[in-house]
Amino acid sequence: MKNTVITFKEAKERSKKLTMLTSYDYSTAKLIDNAGINGILVGDSLGMVCLGYEDTLSVTMEDMIHHTKAVSRGAKNSLIVADMPFMSYQTSVYDAVVNAGRLIKEGRAQVVKLEGGAEVCDKIESIVKASIPVMGHLGLTPQSVNEFGGFKVQGRDEEAAKKLIEDALAVEKSGAFAVVLEGIPSKVAALVTEKLSIPTIGIGAGADCDGQILVYQDMLGMFSDFTPKFVKKYENLGERMNAAFKNYIDEVGNGIFPSEEHGFRVEEAVLAKLY
Ligand SMILES: Nc1nc(=O)c2c([nH]1)NC[C@@H]1CN(c3ccc(C(=O)N[C@@H](CCC(=O)O)C(=O)O)cc3)CN21
Ligand SMILES: CC(C)C(=O)C(=O)O
Numbered sequence: 370m371k372n373t374v375i376t377f378k379e380a381k382e383r384s385k386k387l388t389m390l391t392s393y394d395y396s397t398a399k400l401i402d403n404a405g406i407n408g409i410l411v412g413d414s415l416g417m418v419c420l421g422y423e424d425t426l427s428v429t430m431e432d433m434i435h436h437t438k439a440v441s442r443g444a445k446n447s448l449i450v451a452d453m454p455f456m457s458y459q460t461s462v463y464d465a466v467v468n469a470g471r472l473i474k475e476g477r478a479q480v481v482k483l484e485g486g487a488e489v490c491d492k493i494e495s496i497v498k499a500s501i502p503v504m505g506h507l508g509l510t511p512q513s514v515n516e517f518g519g520f521k522v523q524g525r526d527e528e529a530a531k532k533l534i535e536d537a538l539a540v541e542k543s544g545a546f547a548v549v550l551e552g553i554p555s556k557v558a559a560l561v562t563e564k565l566s567i568p569t570i571g572i573g574a575g576a577d578c579d580g581q582i583l584v585y586q587d588m589l590g591m592f593s594d595f596t597p598k599f600v601k602k603y604e605n606l607g608e609r610m611n612a613a614f615k616n617y618i619d620e621v622g623n624g625i626f627p628s629e630e631h632g633f634r635v636e637e638a639v640l641a642k643l644y
């Protein structure tokens with residue numbers, strides 16, 4: 370079944386949990402889509418897990434479009450969400466609408482996601498007016514890493530938690546159809562989820578959100594630079610890939626690979642003429 374923004378709205382009404390994972394390429398998008406996920410996020414985390422940067426700040430519109438195109442070719446049933454990269458929307462409402470449009474038109478995403486609360490609501494409103502659905506993103510918003518002084522849990526004291534709730538309500542009011550809650554206390558996320566009529570998608574925000582999202586390399590155990598506390602490793606693919614790569618190197622070195630079955634034959638008559 371094709372997932373749309375309507376699927377997301379109805380899931381909250383029916384208390385049915387929403388599922389999302391990130392993806393950055395065609396083959397992985399196809400695998401995740403076939404598993405029956407609701408949404409695929411082409412996250413700007415691609416800067417860290419695919420491009421090797423230490424934060425998400427250097428990711429460009431060109432990077433995002435390039436990877437969103439690949440994912441949209443692989444995913445048939447999931448809602449495709451593309452992250453708006455750092456400085457593609459903060460600068461002005463005009464930039465926000467133009468760049469959201471590029472992710473839809475060139476990348477073939479169906480929805481864009483951007484980080485921030487009250488301060489980005491004018492951008493959310495204008496993008497929504499252009500008929501582009503917007504997903505919000507609050508809490509540990511990685512594009513504010515320099516303001517936060519690291520990837521640190523947000524919304525822990527009374528003032529910060531109150532601001533988070535107000536920001537969530539403002540994002541909903543400006544027309545967002547859903548919001549990601551990242552790196553905040555579970556009880557605060559539960560409160561936000563209860564107060565909003567749009568679904569909350571949590572990552573490091575506890576079990577009471579309307580849905581969950583993880584970076585796929587984290588849940589498969591194939592990203593080793595760091596592991597946030599909120600990650601559950603459903604596989605240890607990093608170890609298994611390492612073992613397979615070593616096995617290949619050994620077999621080529623020992624002449625075990627390629628064996629006859631992996632080669633192509635030529636007719637004896639042809640061969641005789643060559644000799
Ligand atoms: N691979 C990956 N997974 C992610 O979830 C992710 C990215 N990359 N890149 C973009 C952001 C950055 N994120 C991060 C990165 C680190 C922590 C982390 O190490 N957090 C500490 C908590 C620090 C505190 O005490 O406040 C932790 O122990 O989980 C959390 C989220 C989430 N996003
Ligand atoms: C972690 C998720 C929510 C994200 O924004 C990303 O992957 O870029």
Ligand SMILES: [Mg+2]
Pocket residue numbers: 412413414452511
């Ligand atoms: Mg992101």
